[in-house]
Amino acid sequence: MPLALDELYGPQRWQRPLRGGGVLVTFRVPGQPWDVPHRGWHSDGRADPTSGEPSQVTIFTILAPLRPRGGGTLVLTGSHHLLRHHGRETDNAKAIRKGLGARYPWLHDLWSENTSPGIDRRKRYLDEGAVLDGMPLRLVELIGEPRDAFVMRGDILHTPAPNGLDDPRIMLVKGCPII
Template sequence: MTLSKQEDFQNKGVLKLSNVVDVEMLADVQTHLWQEVHRKFDIHLDKPSTWFSNVNNPIGDARAKRLNGMGSIMRELKAAGKLDDIERAIQPVIDQIFVDHTWRPLDLWYSLLSFPGSESVWNVPHKSWHCDEPAVVGDAKPWSLFVFVFLDNVTADMGATTVISGSHRRAERLAKTLGTSNNEELINAFSSVNSGLYESPKDVTLLPMDQVLDPLIQEDPWFQKLIQEGSPDQRIQRFIEEGNSLHGIEQKVVTLTGTAGDIIVFDPRCLHTFSANVSNLPRQVLRLDFRRQI
């Protein structure tokens, strides 16, 4: 049986869609983005010697380096209308697939631009796994959809975001036994995407983001190994190629890779982290979030 794209997304929490955005449109955005990076940081895309020689505040660790201050650049591009055509290309695709609800883009775009770190061999990451939204009992849909937009070809060795497909369903299952109510403060913290979804927020039972990983580690040897160091060959074989199944839920580590014009729709309740950029190229990806409407 062939699953629909929406059913596939519901099972995995990750959906790749090819050739959604015109590459010429992306090239124009890419040009403006690098002009602003040059202006603000004195960094040239084609001159690796400038990538960090003039920057005092990169963020990240040995795996990859990102720049503080990209938020202001993205806000300026949005205000100048440089991102409008991309939004208009993505919106009908979201409408066609996710027909159960109406989804609308937020005003804020994110740059996931990252530069090579100090590691030389790519491996499945073992740390910094986290979720970006809680799992709500009785609500199978996320509050928002993260849409990753590839400005250029991105391969795993360029520090791709790394996701555990199916982990949002594991979180939903845990929420039924470990979830608590009286989470108004947490719900209010996400008001930009969940406002109006619940008549009585104080009665909503949910599992906070920081309470997902530990129970999975306790009940599942696969997750126990995930957070331990190991050789690249063994970890790629176990977590990406083989995966695992428990409670009827299949899970695998998936790298968010693609070519210019592709998008990936991602459920923020899935566990994810960033990986090492061991290439000699920056990872050029943007992210736009869509809010679920009432």
């Protein structure tokens, strides 16, 4: 991983963690169908208002095969641009969602429990996405094989997804500060 972070941010611009990552395990909840969650959306950090660089990156490492709808983290690609322009006033995830939801109906619906009947949330958010203020946004589910790793800006909105499969999701997650 050090080479990837050196390439992205430059040598000596990120802080090596002192400890290993936390284990994320998600089991299937019997009777719960898989769908795009409306709760739990947050970011792990903010961007510098001048440079736009994130305060940290989050690294997800897959430890067991992770298939679609198997509990992989859902990432809202492009959301860091919206947060940089419209979510800087606070670190409070609820306040950020409220402000962005008031500005963008697509996000309001994503974070709302009461979605219009007949709307296929999987199709709308995972397949189609949206363009908000010229920024393309779409949900991406982190899936892969053991030892695959994802490096994500800490200022991207994401949430844990339910596990619709019999195998548990098992990942490591660790934040690395950008200095």
